[in-house]
Amino acid sequence: MLLEIESKKKLFDQVIKSSEGDTFFLVAKIEDEVIGTISFSPSSNDIIKLNLKQINNVGELGSLYVLPSYQGRGIASALIHVLLEHLHRKGIQQFCLDSGYRLAQRRWLRKFGTPYKIIEEYWGKDNHHMIWLCRVRDYIESSDVKAFHMYERVIKDSSINLTTNVDFNAIVVYVIKGKDLSNQDVLQ
Structure with a gap:
């Protein structure tokens, strides 16, 4: 686990220092506190070295973390959505x-x-490595109604100070190349 944390820190540092590249992060913030992250990047070395031709050129969803005190409140689902x-x-x-x-x-x-x-026992006895290949539209189309209810729950949670008229992207700050772009229409 520590090696993975260190590799994610290194990835984040590389993204911030680089002016080019295909990796970006989304960060969930409440007030000034970062409460969650997710990234999208070219496939990791773990996937590439398996030589799964259908996946080698597909981008990877990764670095999905939510602070323990905010888990179970729909933050990860909001970031994914x-x-x-x-x-x-x-x-x-x-x-x-x-x-x-x-x-x-x-x-x-x-x-x-x-x-x-x-991949059976990739990480040792009884520790398998699982890889998903997904179509984006399957999760956009099927998640709209679920997302609406999930965001209602996040917004109504008393420990999260958001008003009920906040749109779906309210808690997500866009961080690309190290800049806080939450006040700009970055992802349109």
Whole structure:
């Protein structure tokens, strides 16, 4: 787990220092506190080295983290929804994601269904690596009604100070190349 955290920190630093590249982050903030992140980037080395031809050129959803005190409130779902809306508007048709963590795998199985590929014992005995290949439109079209109710729940949560007329993207700040772009129409 520590190695993954360090690799994500390194990725974030590279994105901020680079003026080019295909990686970007979305950050959920409440007031001045960052409460969650998600990224989209070219496929990771873990996926590329498996030589899964259908996935090698597909971007990867990753770096999805929510502070423990905000988990279970729809923040991760909000980040995923906003990211997928952005990919849809950009004409990106597919994304992939992977996980070797059992808890994350259970959540991804519920959200994204059967993995495209399971590599048995990739991380050791009984620790499998799962990779999903998903069509963006499947999750945009099916999630609009769910997203509306999820955002209602997030907005009504008394520990999150948002008004009820906040739109779906209210808690998501767009961070691209290290700049806070939340006041601009960045992802249109």
